[in-house]
Structure formats: structure tokens, C-alpha cells
Amino acid sequence: MKTHNEKKNVRFLTLAVQCVFIASVALPLGAHAEEDELYGLTHPANTVDFGALYVSQKSAKFGEYNGLNDQGFYGLGSFDIRGGKGYDSKDSGLRWKLNGANIGTTSRSFGASISDQGKWKLNLGYDELQHNITDTFQTPQQGKTGGNNFTLPANFGSINAANGQPSARELTPEQLNAFHTEKEYTTRRNASLGTTYSITEQLSAQVDYNHLEQSGAKLIGTGSQGGISLDGGSTGRAEAVNIIMNPTNYSTDNLNAALNWVGDKAHLTGGYYASFFHDDYNSLSWQNALASGASGCTGVNCFVNNTMSTAPTNSLHQANLSGGYDFTPTTKLTGGFSYGYNTQNESFPPSQIPQVNGNTPNPFDMMQPGGLPTSQLNGHVETTHGDVKLTDQSIKDLTLSAGFKYNERDNRTDSNAYNYFNLGGVGVDNQYTGVNTPYSNSRTQYEVAAAYRLTKAQNLRLAYEREDIKRWCNGVVGGAQCVASPGSDEDKVSLTYRLKAFEAVNFNAGYSFANRHANFDHNYQANTGDYGVAELNSQNKIGFVAYPYASRDRNLVKTGINWQITQKLDLGVNGHFSYDDYLASLGVQNGRSAGVNVDASYNYQENSSVSAYWSWQKGERNLRSGNNGSPTEVSTNIWTNRLEDYSNTVGLLTRHGGLLAGKLEIIGDLSYARDTSEYSTKLFYVPTVSNTPTACDSPIALLCGNLSPIRNELISLKLTGNYKVHKNGKIAVAYIYQKLNSNDYFYNGQQFGYTPNRVMPNGLQEQDYTVNAVALSYNLVF
Secondary structure (H helix, E strand, O other): OOOOOOOHHHHHHHHHHHHHHHHHOOOOOOOOOOOOHHHHOOOOOOOOEEEEEEEEOOOOOOOOOOOEEEEEEEEEEEEEEEOHHHOOOOOOOOOEEEEOHHHHOOOEEEEEEEEEOOOEEEEEEEEEEEEEEEEEEEEOOEOOOOOOOOOOOOOOOEEEEOOOOHHHHHHHHHHHHEEEEEEEEEEEEEEEEEEEEEEEOEEEEEEEEEEEEEEEEEEEEEEOOOEEEEOOOOEEOOOOEEEEEEEEEEEEEEEEEEEEOOOOOOOEEEEEEEEEEEEEEEEEEEEOOOOOOOOOOHHHHHHHEEEEEOOOEEEEEEEEEEEEEEOOOOEEEEEEEEEEEEOOOOOOOOOOOOOOOEEEEEEEEOOOOOOOOOOOEEEEEEEEEEEEEEEOOOOEEEEEEEEEEEEEEOOOOOEEEEEOOOOOOHHHHHHEEOOOOOOOEEEEEEEEEEEEEEEOEEEEEEEEEEEEEEOOOOOOOOHHOOOOOOOEEEEEEEEEEEEEOOOOOOEEEEEEEEEEEEEEOOOEEEEOOOOOOEEEOOOOOOEEEOHHHHOOOEEEEEEEEEEEOOOOOEEEEEEEEEEEOOOOOOOEEEEEEEEEEEEEEEEEEEEEEEEEEEEEEEEEEEEEEEEOOOOOOOOEEEEEEEEEEEEEEEEEEEEEEEEHHHEEEEEEEEEEEEEEEEEEEEEOOOOOOOOOOOOOOOOOOOEEEOOOOOOEEEEEEEEEEEEEOOOEEEEOOEEEEEEEEEEOHHHHHHOOOOOOOOOOOOOOOOOOEEEEEEEEEHHHEE
């Protein structure tokens, strides 16, 4: 389902266009004062901007990051003020700076710095950024955005979500009235402090500290616990889905300190980095009203209480060392090393969840008898990085290089068996055992390359890369297997050719081939809930390999040309094509990607130009799997699936200056973008519904064919007029028009009256919008 809300105020649009036209004849935005070049070096230019902006329609998507998410007026303001004797005095290097930007929006920033050039520097900073996620989310849950406890109204009642029942597709008037709209957003407030001090000409130190506060919430899908008896009969519906607000009340403190040394032939930096993440909560609670059958309960006793954990508090400490040495002016060595220690030891939230009066068991314990094996994860991960690169240019026209990189993530977290009840309930059939497997990996990379200048205008580069990946787990309890693919190795060869012809044409072309050989254990067994009986992975079949762990050949071709046709006309064209071939009989078979970019610019007179661009991208993934088969039986009922992504963007930019005796400048920016994703599935056998053969295109099968395309179309227009009122003052007006059309069937199953049996509706909409905005500002340079 789609809901469109495109209210167009004709009078406002007419006025906006007239304002832009008038401003284009009498106004400006973003021009720069004409200053004598030498005077500008000794007397810094200070700028102050202030004004107002009006937005015609509220839209979380339009204002996702720019802070313009509500209808109405916004203040505009920015400043950049500098001073100090260091600009015009030979006896002092003291300089200072104050700046601010986007002051009237939720993406504002401020900064201050003071320095004695070549000796020391101190920086202060503050910035905000609000991510507006959606303004269409509806929920009956009571609780504020950013909170961690949500409850249903006492009169909401129970919903019969048994198979064959209308479930939440038919809600009572009281239930419908309980739904209210919540704006979903997260806000980041960041403060920073940094200092640099030169101890000697060769030795300096720097310290940077950053404090980040986050608030708000993001939407998260949840599953409700089943098997809890409701007061009045029936039980809570197992796996019932409620979309709720997951709080993001976080704080992060980062500290980065370094000591730098620079010599005649060498340089060395030693540093320390620390990061401390804290979550104000350790759990999130909500209620579920969906039941497995009709219930006679009334009031608050109709709901199941649920609890889940939130992001755990953790810390990271890391030591860094990097440097370089010049053996000769043509032979140089650089390298680095770092070691990190990451811990996560926050206590687990209680596993016992109190239920409302009359519901049993009360409290409900998610764990089987015996409870949790430990009170905290005892998370411990060590990271190691090392790199070295040698470059030699001692042979004329030839550059040789060799490099090595090593990255390791060694997870030393304790492994334990967690005996719990799944969402089905508390019976013996719902007893599961999960084992946390501390996953570790390492990546070793080698590269050798040679670049040779064939002629003054031609260059050829040949490179070889080798990558080895290892995967393992440390001390898994009970000896359970951890990884299906313990490792892979990949060899890559690339060749690049560059040509500069006629001083006006730059051409490049490249080709690379990579071969990845992966080790995969088709008899890999993993625990899937019943630790007493080792089971194979879900849906594992002979020949199936997940594509990140499959052997693969990759071919990539790139080419491009930049041509300055005349002194006024430039043209650029570049493109790429890649093909991945996965060597697995089932799973992803192959993938393709291609792209073309074209841009041209024409300077038809001084201070005036026009540019146009076009970009086309396509991606394709083909998958093959079987409807039957097992780890010991070859699949025969084969089906295939194709995913295709298309992207087209075209734009036109123009700038016309020198109008009205050089006082007026007009800028235009028009673009159109269209992104599309398409899925199609083909069956090579006859599916059945209730043992009756059903054609693939039958409306009751819904098993194959093409799904509706997922599509986004964006039209954007920006017109700006800049007019110089006097030498140091400018007035500017801007008009912005943006229209987004979106079509995504993801939202269909979340609408009222259309939800699946175990899903509570939330009314989330595709965020179509049509927004007009007008801005007026004044810029002063002094």
C-alpha cells in the first residue's frame, strides 16, 4: 500500500518563483569580497552570514541529515572570524580563530583555535547531527522515545492471533485509538579538545580528546515469548512481532595521544588510542497483546512482558607505532604496528521476567533450571596489525614496490553453554542449548608492483597481490565446530596503462584477474539449539556454499578518457565491468556489475559555465538452489533467483556571472536520479499446494515470477541568485525543489488491515515527499 501526501500551495510556489526571479536581478549568496592579494595574506578575511529559510512540508526523509525535517521557518547563521599578531607581525606567530556553521539547524557546529605558529596549537570543537529516521511510525506502546520500558494501555485487550483468525488485521475502536505517531530520530552531540606542542624542531606531541553523547531511538523488530498462560485463558502468541523503539542513549569517550619525531632521513610516531563506550541501559522491555487463541482476559492481564538486552558497555586500548626511513633519495621504507585490547564485561540483564498478575509462570525464566552459566560474557578480543612497504626508484623510469600487511582478530572470550527456552514456550520440546563460539580470523596480504614509464606520455603498471585468510575459534566448550570454511587464499594480477596524448587527452585502461580458493567442509556440523544432538546447518545441502566462503574467479576491466577539446570545452568518459564466477553447484553462481560515467563542461564566457553529467550503474546476482536434498542427498528440484539493481542519474549545472555590471551571479542545479531493484524466481519443477499441482503463475502459489520493482525517483532543483550590495556585503536568495517518489512492497505487510498473522501493524510509509524551500541571507566580509 502507498500513502501519498503531496499538498501543493500554488500561491506559495508562485511567490517563491517570483522571489527567486527578483533576487536574481537584485540579490546573492556565497560571493567573496575582492581583496588585494597581499593585503589578504596579512589581514585575514572575517565573514558573517545570517538569514532565514522556509520549508513548505515536513518530511523526515528530506531532512534526514540537514535538520530541515519540519515545515516552517529556520534561522540561518555562520561565521568565521580570525585574528592575532601572527598575520601582520614578524615578531609573533600568535593566531586565533572562531567559527560556526548551520547555527539554526540540528546540524550546527562551532569551533575555536589558538596557536603560536610552529610552537603550539589548541583546538576546541562542538557539533550536533540529528538523524531523522521516520515520522510515520505508529505504535500502541506507551513510553517516550529514548526510554527502555514500553507498556500497552490497560483497555487495549487481547488479540486472537491463532491460525485462521484475522489477528491484528481487525482491531477494535479502542485498539485503533491507542495507536499514536512517534518521530524516530537519533541525535549526536560531540565535543572535542585537541592540542599540539613542538618540544624541539624534531620532536612534537599531540593529544586529542573526544566526547560523544547519543540520544533518541531506532526501530527494531522483536519476537515475543510464547507459552505464557494469560489470565482469562489462552497463551501468549509465540514469535509475535512488534516493531518498537530501541533506545540509543550512548556515550563514547575517545583519547588519542602521539609523540612524533622527524629526522633528516627518518620519521617515527608512537601513539596510544583508547575508546570507552557506555550504554545508559542494559535491557529493553515491552508488552505483547497477540495471543494464540481467544482469551477472556480484561485490563492489564492480557499481555506478555518481554525483555531483551541492549548494546553492551565496552572499552578498547590500542598502542600504535609507525615510521619510515630513507635509505637513499630513491629507496624508502615505511611501516607500522598496532596492538589492541578490547573488553566487554557488563553484567547480563536478569533472565527472570516478571509477568502481569494472573499470568503464569510468574516470573518467567528464559533460562532452564540452573540459570546462566556466568554473570557476564567476559569478552576479550586482541587485535594485531602490522604493515611494511619498500619503494625503489633508483632505475630510471622504473618504480618498484613491495608490501606486506597482517591483521589478526584473536577472540579470547570464554565459551559457555547457555541452556534456555526458545520462543515456543517452556516445554521439553522448547529446551535449547546455545554455545557462544569466539570467532577469530587473520588476514595476510603481500603485494609486489612495477611501474615503468615507456615514454614521456605513457606509463605501464603491473602488480601481483596474495591474500591468505584463516578462521578459527578458541576453546569452544564441548568441542563443537566453529567455522565451515577454515580459510581461503586469493591471487590477483592487475595491469594498468596510462597515456597522455596531444597535451589534451588523458587515457587509462586496466584489467585485473583474481582467483580465490576456499576451503569448505561440507560435513561441517554446528549446534542449532539441541546441544545433545549435533545437527547440520539449517538448509545445508550437498554442493551448497555461502558465497563469502566459496571459491571464485573475478575479472575486472576499467577504462576512461578525459579530453580537453578546446580551451573552453572538456569531456570525460569512464566505465567499468566486472564478472564474478562462484565455483559452487548451489548458492550464488555469478555476479556482474557495470557502470558508465559521462561529464562535460563548457566555459562559454568569463565567470560563466555550464556542465552536464550522466551516470549509469547496473548490478546482477544469480543464485541456484534446490527445494529438496540434504547433506547426503543431491537436490533435484532446482530453482533459480536473480537480483538486479539499476541506477541512472543525469544532471545539469550552470553558473552565469558578470550580470548587472558584475554584481549579479545566477547558479542553477537540476538533477534526476532513478534507482531500481528487481527480483525474479524461476522454478524447474511443478510446486504443489495441498498436494495439488499448481502452475508457477497461479495467484495462490506466490512462489515464482517477478516481484514488483523497488524503485526510488528523485528530482532536485536549486536556483541561487547572488548580488553584491557593496564591496563587503552580499545578499543571496535560493530556491530549492525536491520530489521523491518511492515504491517498496516492504511496507505493505506493516499497514493496518494487511499484516501477517503474528505481526502488529505500525503504519510505516514510504517516505515520498514534495518540498519547496526558499532561503534569504546576508553575507558580510570584514
